[in-house]
Amino acid sequence: MLDVSNISKIYAAGDKALDNVSFSVPAGQVVGLIGPSGAGKSTLIRCVNRLVEPTSGSISLAGKTITGLSSGELRSVRRRIGMIFQEYALVERLTVMENVLSGRLGYVSFWRSFTRRYPAADVQQAFALLDRVGLIDHASKRADALSGGQRQRVGIARALEQNPELLLIDEPTASLDPKTSRQIMRLLIEICRERQLPAIINIHDVVLAKQFTERLIGLKAGRIVFDGAPTELSETVLTTIYGEEDWKTLDSDMEAA
Amino acid sequence: MISNSNKSVVASADTSSLSQTTALNDSSTRYSTYPTSWRRPAVFFPNRWLRWGLWLLAAIWFYLAISTIDVNWVRVAEGIERGWRFIKGFLTPDFTSRWNDISTGLVESLTMTLTSTVAGVVLSVPVGIGAARNVAPTAIYYACRFIITVSRSLQEIIIAILFVAMFGFGPFAGFLTLSFATIGFLAKLLAEDIEDIDESQTEAVRATGASWLQLINYAVQPQVMPRLIGLSLYRLDINFRESAVIGIVGAGGIGATLNTAIDRYEFDSAGAILLIIIFIVMIAEYTSGFVRKWVQ
Numbered sequence: 001m002l003d004v005s006n007i008s009k010i011y012a013a014g015d016k017a018l019d020n021v022s023f024s025v026p027a028g029q030v031v032g033l034i035g036p037s038g039a040g041k042s043t044l045i046r047c048v049n050r051l052v053e054p055t056s057g058s059i060s061l062a063g064k065t066i067t068g069l070s071s072g073e074l075r076s077v078r079r080r081i082g083m084i085f086q087e088y089a090l091v092e093r094l095t096v097m098e099n100v101l102s103g104r105l106g107y108v109s110f111w112r113s114f115t116r117r118y119p120a121a122d123v124q125q126a127f128a129l130l131d132r133v134g135l136i137d138h139a140s141k142r143a144d145a146l147s148g149g150q151r152q153r154v155g156i157a158r159a160l161e162q163n164p165e166l167l168l169i170d171e172p173t174a175s176l177d178p179k180t181s182r183q184i185m186r187l188l189i190e191i192c193r194e195r196q197l198p199a200i201i202n203i204h205d206v207v208l209a210k211q212f213t214e215r216l217i218g219l220k221a222g223r224i225v226f227d228g229a230p231t232e233l234s235e236t237v238l239t240t241i242y243g244e245e246d247w248k249t250l251d252s253d254m255e256a257a
Numbered sequence: 258m259i260s261n262s263n264k265s266v267v268a269s270a271d272t273s274s275l276s277q278t279t280a281l282n283d284s285s286t287r288y289s290t291y292p293t294s295w296r297r298p299a300v301f302f303p304n305r306w307l308r309w310g311l312w313l314l315a316a317i318w319f320y321l322a323i324s325t326i327d328v329n330w331v332r333v334a335e336g337i338e339r340g341w342r343f344i345k346g347f348l349t350p351d352f353t354s355r356w357n358d359i360s361t362g363l364v365e366s367l368t369m370t371l372t373s374t375v376a377g378v379v380l381s382v383p384v385g386i387g388a389a390r391n392v393a394p395t396a397i398y399y400a401c402r403f404i405i406t407v408s409r410s411l412q413e414i415i416i417a418i419l420f421v422a423m424f425g426f427g428p429f430a431g432f433l434t435l436s437f438a439t440i441g442f443l444a445k446l447l448a449e450d451i452e453d454i455d456e457s458q459t460e461a462v463r464a465t466g467a468s469w470l471q472l473i474n475y476a477v478q479p480q481v482m483p484r485l486i487g488l489s490l491y492r493l494d495i496n497f498r499e500s501a502v503i504g505i506v507g508a509g510g511i512g513a514t515l516n517t518a519i520d521r522y523e524f525d526s527a528g529a530i531l532l533i534i535i536f537i538v539m540i541a542e543y544t545s546g547f548v549r550k551w552v553q
Contacts, residue, residue, distance in 0.1 A: 049464055079466030089461035093479035102475050106466025113471050155461075162465060 001027045001198050002048070002166055007057035009043050009222075017043040018054070019222040025166075028196040030189060032203050032213035032230070036242050040222040041202040045168045048200070049081045050074060061166060079106025082159030084188075086171035088151040092144040096135065096154050099143050100126040103161025122161070129157040133187065149180035156187065167192065167199035174204060181205070185212045206238070346524025347531065355518065355526040362514030363533065366500040369431045369510050374493045376432075377439025382485075384440055385447030391459075392451060392469075392477060401444065408441025417503035428509035435496045435503070442495070446488050447481065454480040483552045490545035494538050501534055 002025040009018040017040045025031055033041050046052035048059055050066060059066045066077050082103070090099045104122045105113055112118060118126075130136045133153035138146065143154060152172060159167060172188060173181035189212050192199050203209045209216060210230040218226030218233075218241040226237050235247040302308040352359070387393045387401035416437055420430035454477060462476035504512015511530060518527040 051460055051464060075466040075468065077466075078464060081464070083461065083464040085457060085461055087457055089457040091458045091462065091476055091479050092455075093482070094475070098475075102462055102467070103465050105462065105468070105471045105475065110468060110470045110474070113467075114474055158461075158465070168464075 001025055001029075001062060002200075003060045004044075004048070005058055007044070007047055007054045007059065009040070009047060009052060010055045017222055018047070020057070021219075021222070021224055022057075023217060023224065023227060025198045025200065027198055028192070029215060030192050030199045030201065030213050032201050032209035032216045033219060034203060034206060034209050034216055034241065035219035037204075039219040041219055042170055044219065045083075045170055045200055045202055048166075048168055049078050049083060075106055079162055080165045082162045082164030082167045084152070084155050084159050084167065084169040084172055086174045088148070088155045088175075090143040090151055090154055090158075092142070094143060095139070096130070096141055096143055096146070097126060097139040099154050100130060100139075100157045100161050103158045106162070125163075126157070126161055129160050130154075132160075132191075133157050148176050149184065152176065152180075152184050153187070156184075156191070160191065164197065167197055169199055169201040171202050171204060173208060181208060188212075206233070343524045343527075346526075347528035349525055350529035350532050351523075351525035352529045355514075355523065355529075358514050358517070359511070359526070359530060359533070362504070362509075362511040362530075365428045366497065366504070366510035366512070367537075369428045369435060369500050370493060370497040373432045373435030374439060374489065374496050376436040377492065377496075378443060378485075378489050380436070381440045381443035381447060385444035386451065386473060386477075388444055388448035389451035391454075391456070392473065401448070405441050405445045405448070408437055409445065413438050413499050413503055414506055417506050417508040421507045426507045426509065431500055431503050431508035431510055434508055435499060438499065439492050439496065443485075443488055443492055447485055450481045450484045451477055483549070486552050487545065487549040490541070490548055494541035494545065497537060497541065498534070 004024065005022045007018055007021045008016070010016050021040075021044060023031075033044065035041050043052055047054040048061075048066070050069075054067060057067070061077065061080065064077065066074075069077060091102070094102075098116065101116070101118050101122065102113075103126075104118055108118060108122070127136060127139070130139055133156055135146075135150060135153055135157070138150065143151060146154065167188075169188065172184055176184060185208055188199070188201070191197065201209070201213060203213075210233060213230060216226065216228065216230050216233055217224055218237065220241050225240050226233070238247045239245070299308065302311065384401045384404055387397045388405055390398055393401065413434055417430060417434040420433045424430045424433065458480065459472065459476040462472055467475060500508075500510045501512040501515060504510040504514070505516045507513070511534065515527055515530045518524075518530060
């Protein structure tokens with residue numbers, strides 16, 4: 001489904017964020033991307049929809065090469081990839097409905113989007129998605145009137161409104177409390193199952209990652225140092241990814257959760 | 258993990274708070290090795306002599322500069338007398354005897370203000386977007402910055418003189434002057450506001466496959482709109498005040514009336530005009546404060 005091969009990214013300042021990263025994600029698989037801050041997780045998922053331009057390597061989605069596209073073609077690939085963000089990244093002064101409908105921007109003309117006259121099917125789908133994430137009553141509210149968990153649900157609805165073939169999820173729970181984090185993760189996984197949607201989730205919280213994903217990729221200093229099932233994530237592996245720490249306590253916590 | 262480490266944290270906190278209390282009792286012995294004073298390091302000149310020397314030099318320079326100003330005290334005394342006459346006129350404003358001139362000038366000024374603000378805002382929006390580094394391509398960025406620089410570097414009076422020479426006396430020259438000045442002011446501040454927007458919102462809209470125009474409409478406009486409205490209202494009252502100034506060089510409006518009144522030594526009429534200007538600016542001030550709160 002998604003093929004990433006030999007991606008490297010060197011920022012203008014000279015920092016090497018990614019170093020020859022290759023992996024592929026089959027249809028319907030939810031991959032957790034873990035690693036310390038600055039390991040290149042954010043850069044990696046932003047390379048996939050080219051919000052960050054990779055320095056070298058190639059990425060293809062369902063056989064179509066994403067790297068090296070012109071800006072017009074890039075837009076039509078971007079609309080097939082839904083993205084969910086850490087701080088929700090909703091446009092705060094727009095209504096919930098406008099935020100969800102903005103998922104269709106890649107499909108409609110400027111005039112339609114400017115006058116907010118989206119095709120009936122788009123509006124219907126937006127209502128259905130808001131209902132799915134439990135926010136149908138909030139459609140006309142401004143996004144900044146919602147709580148953190150609610151905003152992230154709007155973010156999810158916006159990404160799904162694109163009818164994506166792939167979800168990129170950047171730290172979905174980083175600004176949420178533990179309970180809401182679990183609810184959001186559960187919702188994301190359910191939705192991916194329902195739609196057989198492959199997803200890459202950047203996640204800081206190893207416990208959540210182990211609990212909710214079926215495959216984990218460990219990134220350290222721009223290189224993949226682990227790729228396997230969550231059960232294979234041993235103390236030794238965690239030490240390789242994050243460095244020396246008392247990892248024993250992690251498992252007891254998992255049981256408690 | 259949480260339960261385990263929490264216990265140990267609580268335990269250590271207990272012991273440390275105990276040792277804290279004992280420490281506070283005989284802090285003199287416990288902290289005796291640490292310094293007792295701290296000064297903020299000098300920001301510019303660490304050398305104290307150099308620093309005071311520079312202050313002294315600045316004082317001398319200031320004194321010498323002041324002493325070169327030639328003051329004719331006889332003229333000052335005369336001026337104070339004139340000033341007093343002006344203030345007396347100001348305190349007994351005469352709205353009636355020149356009312357026709359005043360009302361014509363006022364209507365002209367208000368027309369000039371409103372039309373030039375609208376034209377200026379309409380023109381400054383594209384220039385402002387073009388001058389924002391985060392949304393405009395480099396070539397357009399430099400072109401728009403150039404327009405802003407030209408508009409800002411020429412003072413209103415100078416532009417007014419130019420336009421009066423080109424298009425003759427009257428409010429049309431004033432309208433052009435104020436529109437031109439509005440572009441520089443508004444486009445610069447709008448561009449700065451666009452450069453300060455929350456990039457994560459832009460990134461999210463870009464990730465949906467939005468085109469550039471859609472990006473501006475969905476991610477940029479909602480973020481800068483309140484400030485754009487606030488700045489436009491602010492510019493409206495600046496333009497009104499400026500219309501009084503540029504009238505003096507022949508660009509019409511209340512400024513022309515004021516200039517005539519002063520030339521005729523009719524300080525009571527001039528006082529009336531000044532009071533009207535203050536009154537209108539005050540109304541603009543209060544309304545814009547109210548509107549700004551409302552558009553947040």
